[in-house]
Amino acid sequence: MRVVAAVLLLVSALHAGLWGVLRDKEPAPDFRGLLPSVSYAPFEGSAHPDIDNIPTVEKIRADLKTLSTMTRAIRLYSSTGGVELVPAIAAEFGLKVTVGAWIDKDKDRNEREIKAAIELARKNSNVVGVVVGNEVIYRGEQKVEDLIDMIKKVKGSVRVPVTTGEIWNIWRDNPDLASNVDFIAAHVLPYWENFRSDQAVDQAVDRYNLLRNLFPGKRIVIAEFGWPSQGYNLRNADPGPFQQALTLRNFVSRAEAIGMEYNIVEAIDQPWKFFEGGVGPYWGILNASREPKFAWTGPVENPDYWKLMTIALLVGVLLSLPILRLQQPTAKQAFLLSATANGVGAWAATVFAFWNGHYFIFGSAFALTLGMILLVPLVLIAMARIDEIAAVAFGRPPQRLLAKSKPVENVPENYYPKVSIHIPAYFEPVEMLKQTLDALSRLNYPNYECVVIINNTPDPAFWQPIQDHCRALGERFKFINAEKVQGFKAGALRIAMDRTAVDAEIIGILDADYVVDPDWLKDLVPAFADPRVGLVQAPQEHRDGDLSIMHYIMNGEYAGFFDIGMVQRNEANAIIVHGTMCLIRRAAMDMAGGWSSDTICEDSDLGLAIQELGWVTHYTNHRYGQGLLPDTYEAFKKQRHRWAYGGLQIVKKHWRHFLPGRSRLTPDQKREYGLGWLNWLGAESLGVVVALLNLVWVPIVAFADIAIPDKILTLPIIGAFVVSLAHFLSMYRARVAIKPGQMLGAMIAAMSVQWTVSRAVAQGLITEHIAFARTSKGGLSRMSIEFQAFWEAVIGALLLIGAGVLIASNSFRQITEIYIFAGVLVLQSLPFLAAVAIAILELSRINSFQFWRDSAIRTAELIGLRPVALPTPAGTPQAVPNEVRREAN
Template sequence: MRAVVAVLLFVTAVHAGLWGIFRDKEQAPDFTGLLPSVSYAPFEGTAHPDVDNIPNADKIRADMKKLSTMTRAIRLYSSTGGVEMVPPIAAEFGLKVTVGAWIDKNADRNEREIQSAINLAKRNSNVIGIVVGNETIYRGEQKVDDLIELIKRVKKSVNVPVTTGEIWNIWRDNPQLAYSVDFIAAHVLPYWENFSDTQAVDQAVYIYQLLRDKFPGKRIMIAEFGWPSQGYNLRNADPGPFEQAVVLRNFVSRAEAIGMEYNIVEAIDQPWKFFEGGVGPYWGILNAAREPKFSWTGPVVNENYWKLAAVALLVGILLSLPILRLNRPTVMQSLVLSAAANGVGAWVATVFAYWTDHYFVFGSAFALTLGLILLVPLVLIAMARIEEIAAIALGRSPRRLLVNGHSEGLAVAGNATTFPKVSIHIPAYFEPPEMLKQTLDAISRLDYPNFECVVIINNTPDPEFWQPIQDHCRALGERFKFINAEQVKGFKAGALRIAMDRTAADAEIIGIIDADYVVQPNWLKELVPVFADPRVGLMQAPQDHRDGDRSLMHYIMNGEYAGFFDIGMVQRNEANAIIVHGTMCLIRRAAMDMAGGWAGDTICEDTDLGLAIIEHGWLTHYTNTRYGHGLLPDTYEAYKKQRHRWAYGGFQIVKKHWRRFLPGASRLSPDQRREFTLGWLNWLGAESLGVLVAILNLIWVPIVAFADIAIPDKILTLPIIAAFVVSLVHFLVLYRLRVHIKAGQMLGAMIAAMSVQWTVSRAVAQGLITEHLPFARTSKGGLSRMSIEFQAFWEAVIGVLLLVGAVVLVVMNNSKQVREIYVFAAVLVLESLPFLSAVAIATLETSRLNAFAFWRNSAVRTAELIGLRPVTMPTAIGASPPVTSDIHREVN
């Protein structure tokens, strides 16, 4: 334990050191004077000024008091809607004012703006100029000649300089506009022109000189220069708090040195400008709370950096504490888990920083909140998978696992001195008789002296299905009991209850196998001795299949099933928290009676009973030795229906048992509660979350692509990518370590596992709105016909839409090259993979590629074509036998 504590302290120290190493500190010229002018808008909150955002005199007075310590003048953009209060209040603090008149296509409003601007200039001696319109020509809301007429009109009415505010190239391209104003008020915003923060100041100085050369003798003012502190990159332009501070301090230093007139945009962040994209609200040198965003002297640093580091370290430590409860963790195992915990801590700190440094309208706040709510279980799932990777790859070997009847953690196993009676129950419903006969024949060959077999065929009135089985049971002898029960309620559980009524009174152990399972002779001989420990209530062996060579689809299905039994079940067994799966299962009769027997209120009666037995404190054991082999689902449709039944039944069990997971409600240990909770979250939750997040992202695509606002930030998209990578590593590493299959089958198993995401999510959704669905038998034995319907229609629709969404995002983003949009597009592609996997398997099932003969013939033909094997030359009927000829031999 001391070694584990040392590892946790070491990882925490490394984490703290990384925060120290990566702390940003930038150098920039100091500025100790007053800025000549800053743009000011007296609005607060996220409401647009035209809707409901009327300033009041007290707020304006507080702003002017604050700004008077930072600037000599302010620039306004309007003269109505409460803004007209600013000039007289500014005068109280010695601030000069450049008045603005907002000009657009609304003639009535334009008239009110012009009259108010004129009146403000006449009545307030601190007004030093009027700007008629702001980027009016750039927005296409006025023609140049019409704007010139408005400027001339204002010039005639006031004694202060009059101009208009336009982007610098508008001035360059419209010299008549420049000659009509008293001075040129040029907007130079390098961010919007895709210049990087290191190029921004040089670009502004270059434009300033260009305008001076273009209009010699004309007064030139850079009426807008700034850099956003948050938002998204625009090609090479990266916003950020450090970038803003360095750019503005460098600009002011250069401007003062060359005598440039300038105005900084803007004084205070304007959250209502969310319609200007991600950067719109973040141009202020003060935040919306009127606090400075950076210092104008000294190194540029993040004042809250160490607070964020403390949050990251604290979360990392808290998430690392459960490692201390693990059973004999190794040093490397603890190292990986602690590193993952601290990684989550760093992400939490990033989320905290984002939340505190950004402004949210209702839509963006809702989207971020919903995204974080969905990410919490996603992060928990990823952590659980990392823990499983660490346990299997770096932890200690399993102690409770039975291998060929023996286990390190069992005192008695595989050493039968007594033979308690076992009653083997085989429920059957419309099962192929020949298949069931093979199952019974295998039972008859068991190397165990004391057993009986109860075969119950339920709700199968057709004698072609039950009569041959009845006859076969008679032929096999008195050990085999046959029951043909009709109108049985409670699905499979109802049939098993009837079988219990016909079970021998002296049977101590109940064995359950499916009708398609052929068991090995040593099944009971090697596993029954486990019950010599009176605390053991249940012994589970894995499922396996004997028809994996039917087709390529069945081959990969078989590989997919194997993962659960060789990985998950082995690990759960260490915590005495296995999942009972209804075949190859041995149950102590006393444990079954204590748990209430077979319940018919779920369609996964086996898992339900197993959990009830565990809740009563019985021990369970598991072996990954194959003692029986069944049949795979006949079709992909049957495979999906089986998975749907398991998921729906699993969700029923969650609803039925969750109260027993509360403290003191059952004899479940903390480890058992944890295993079952994480197991459900890892299976039902992961698949459902995957579909839900994919659909929500699809809805978000047009907002990102066309509305140009609120695109997902990396705190939402990168965790999705990280979770996908963890899932991929989890699958590949654990399969390579625990599941003994070839690489090709492993790849196919991964595709098969992903292909049921939509199926499982549908089952969970139905579990939320319904109480009971009918039991759906899995078609096996080759009697079912393939449906003519395409078995992955909705998966194809969603998968294609996700790919189309990714393409749309990339195409629409080509001009901006916002990195977060590319990341979002990549997320959509990743999210499409499970849906496309279903499409691939459904297509494979009906393709020639599904047949192994096709691949064997293709290999032979390829070998013949490249000369690796001789070619048999065809002959005519009645001719002499064919002659094998070497295709490389020269023919004379």
């Protein structure tokens, strides 16, 4: 354990070192004076000024007191709605004011704004200019000649310089406008022109010089220059707090050096500007709480950097502590787990920084909160999968696994307790069930009986031959034909228990399609010599995997559960019981209440109840029997639906037993079951919920230009997918003896049931019980004429279309987050498309192995690797190959 503790300390130290190495810290010119002017809007919160955001005198006074220590003047954009209070209060702090008149398409409002601006300029001696309109020509809300008329009207009414605020190219392209203003108020905002932050100052100076050359002798003022501290990139433009600080400090230094007049946009962040895209609220040099975002002297760095590092390290350490509870973990195993925990800690710090550095209206706050609620279990699932990778790849080999090569120790001589094997059957193919009974008759075990119960099968063609066959096999075989059985399979098994020999100590459960190995009982019953053992489970296997490509990949998918998950769960005495190839101590079954019909997974329900009573369970991954795969993809999905629905029923039935003191379950057992349910039921359901929510979000992102999912929400989805892929491939390579092609097919089959499982979970949340659905096996079922992946095809297509829409709508802006979001949609479409692929495969000729064999022969014949046997006319002597002639000679 000391080694493990040392590993945890090492990983934490490396994590801290990475934070130290990756810390951004760059020199920038110091600025110790006062800025010549900053844009000021006296509004707070996310409410639009035209709706309900009227500033108060007290708030304006507090703002201007703060700004008076930073600037000599302020620029306003309106003269009504409470802004008219600003000039008089600004005079109290010695601040000059450039008044603004907001101009748009509303004539009445324009008149009110112009009148108010004129009045403010006349009454307040600290007003040094009037700006009539802000980018109205750029927005197309006024014609140039009409705006000139407004400017002339104001010029004739005030004694201060009058102009309008426009982007630099509007001035360049409209010399008449320039000739009718007292000075040129040019907006140079390199972000909106797709320049990088390190190019912004050069671009601003270049535009300034261009205007000076175009209008010699005219006063040129850069009336807006700034850089956003948060938001999304616009092509090459890269917003951020670090970029804002460097850009503004470099700009101020250059501007002061060349004598440029300028105004910084803006003084204080404006959360209500969320409609201007992701960067709208974040142009201020103060945040909405009126706190400085950066220092104007010293190196540029994140003042909260060490706080974030502390959060990341604390979360990483807390998530690493459970490693100390593991049974003898190896150093490599501990390293991978601790590295994962610290990675999650770094993500948590990033989330905190995002939450702390952004302003949220209700919609974006709701989206982020919902996203985090969904992402937390997704991250836990990814951590659980990495835990399994670490255990299998770097941990100790399984210690509790029953192996055929290692007989059970301390077994009394001649230990042969009686076993009663129960085989429930419902409309099962006769010949298939006969094979099952014949295999049982060959068991290499002296003390057993077989109870065959045909339930709810009135057709004599299905039960009469089985009754005769049982008689032929001898007195070991008991036959029951029960009609109107209540409780599905569990009801039939309860009847079988009533006919069980009184001296039977162990109950064996076998599905009607299983052909068992003669050594099944001989090898596994000795485990019951330990009186603590209540249950021994063997894996399922299938003998018809070569029936088609679809069956081949389904068989590979089943193998993963029995060779990976069950083996690992067995180490914690927390196996999932499945209703075949299972041996149960009768006393344990009686204590657990026997077979219950209140779930449709009566086997897993009983197994968990036995473990809750403290019984020990064992598992072997040796195949002691082979059954049949579901006949069709429809049957495969119905079986998975039943398992998922029954699994949720078990969660709802047993969750109280996971509370402290409510059962004899160990912490490790509770952990395995909890993570197992989350990993299976939760992962599939979360995948579908997140995919559907993302579909809803596509038009908002593509057309509303707001609420683009940040990387903290999208990258974890990609990371979880990568972890799932790595988990599948690494676990299969380590534990499942199948070929790469079958492994790929198994992965597709596993993904293809995501929609099925999620539907079952949703149905389980709103209903209490559904009818037991028998899995069609043995070739009696017919393939449905309905396409078995209709809804998967619809959702998969919509996800791909959504990704295409996002990419197309992002062609101009090239926002990185949108491309990542589109990539997420493509990844989320894969499980749905996997279902479509299997459904199409089932209906096509390529599903047949014979098709591929014939294709290989035809290909070999076409390229000359195989001679073609041509037909010869009747009566024509056939040519004798040269090889035959040589042998004859």
